[in-house]
Amino acid sequence: xxxxxxxxxxxxxxxxxxxxxxxxxxxxxxxxxxxxxxxxxxxxxxxxxxxxxxxxxxxxxxxxxxxxxxxxxxxxxxxxxxxxxxxxxxxxxxxxxxxxxxxxxxxxxxxxxxxxxxxxxxxxxxxxxxxxxxxxxxxxxxxxxxxxxxxxxxxxxxxxxxxxxxxxxxxxxxxxxxxxxxxxxxxxxxxxxxxxxxxxxxxxxxxx
Amino acid sequence: xxxxxxxxxxxxxxxxxxxxxxxxxxxxxxxxxxxxxxxxxxxxxxxxxxxxxxxxxxxxxxxxxx
Numbered sequence: 531x532x533x534x535x536x537x538x539x540x541x542x543x544x545x546x547x548x549x550x551x552x553x554x555x556x557x558x559x560x561x562x563x564x565x566x567x568x569x570x571x572x573x574x575x576x577x578x579x580x581x582x583x584x585x586x587x588x589x590x591x592x593x594x595x596x597x598x599x600x601x602x603x604x605x606x607x608x609x610x611x612x613x614x615x616x617x618x619x620x621x622x623x624x625x626x627x628x629x630x631x632x633x634x635x636x637x638x639x640x641x642x643x644x645x646x647x648x649x650x651x652x653x654x655x656x657x658x659x660x661x662x663x664x665x666x667x668x669x670x671x672x673x674x675x676x677x678x679x680x681x682x683x684x685x686x687x688x689x690x691x692x693x694x695x696x697x698x699x700x701x702x703x704x705x706x707x708x709x710x711x712x713x714x715x716x717x718x719x720x721x722x723x724x725x726x727x728x729x730x731x732x733x734x735x736x737x738x
Numbered sequence: 739x740x741x742x743x744x745x746x747x748x749x750x751x752x753x754x755x756x757x758x759x760x761x762x763x764x765x766x767x768x769x770x771x772x773x774x775x776x777x778x779x780x781x782x783x784x785x786x787x788x789x790x791x792x793x794x795x796x797x798x799x800x801x802x803x804x
Contacts, residue, residue, distance in 0.1 A: 640741070640743045644743035644744060645743075646742045646774040651773070653777070655777070655781060655784075659781070659784050663787065663791055672788055672792075688789070688792075690754070691786055692790065696754070697754040711754075712747070715750055715751075715754065716746065716747045716750040719782070720750075722785060723781055723785060726788075
């Protein structure tokens with residue numbers, strides 16, 4: 531964003547209102563997905579901003595603000611999930627989601643024998659795929675791909691990779707079995723990988 | 739012989755738990771003959787790194803760009 535470096539001490543003063551609004555929306559979406567409760571999500575996001583403002587001197591720009599508020603939010607969500615686990619009776623958090631996401635949630639990248647189809651086999655991502663992580667456009671694609679995951683898959687994948695819960699903690703938080711968790715993570719990874727390949731890495735060396 | 743679906747499932751699970759000896763062996767055999775799953779295995783760490791760097795999204799680059 532074409533934000534000017536302002537002399538203001540406030541973290542909010544360092545980013546334009548649109549940046550803050552977008553950041554807040556992303557945080558809310560993420561928190562709502564994880565907590566399954568809009569009011570609790572709103573509270574967590576609010577607290578993350580308040581926490582960040584207390585340390586506003588530490589920021590130099592919108593990127594640092596984003597990193598910081600998300601770090602706080604991540605801790606708030608981890609705490610909220612752990613707290614709930616202690617206070618809510620087991621099983622009641624499955625919130626009506628069936629044990630399996632059914633066929634539609636399974637990406638159709640394999641043929642009937644369970645082998646890659648010609649058009650879905652992973653392609654070569656080139657010599658330096660990590661370079662993507664430094665490109666703003668990649669993050670836009672990544673974000674869109676995450677948004678396209680079925681909600682439960684997105685939720686457990688982010689719990690695993692972003693909140694960094696281990697498998698057991700996720701199973702207890704979501705109220706699913708280990709086998710179910712592995713199915714969901716497998717599907718989420720297949721889907722995310724395919725989406726990134728299709729919208730970002732494709733074109734390099736796809737054979738057909 | 740594992741299918742690609744089973745092989746990628748094991749690759750995925752290996753990020754949550756240590757695979758057993760038999761699982762590792764059958765995966766090795768599969769990877770030896772399967773380019774698609776070998777690429778899936780190589781790409782898995784990048785997916786994980788991207789998820790963990792998730793918070794930087796556009797922000798980091800926008801601030802550094804121009």
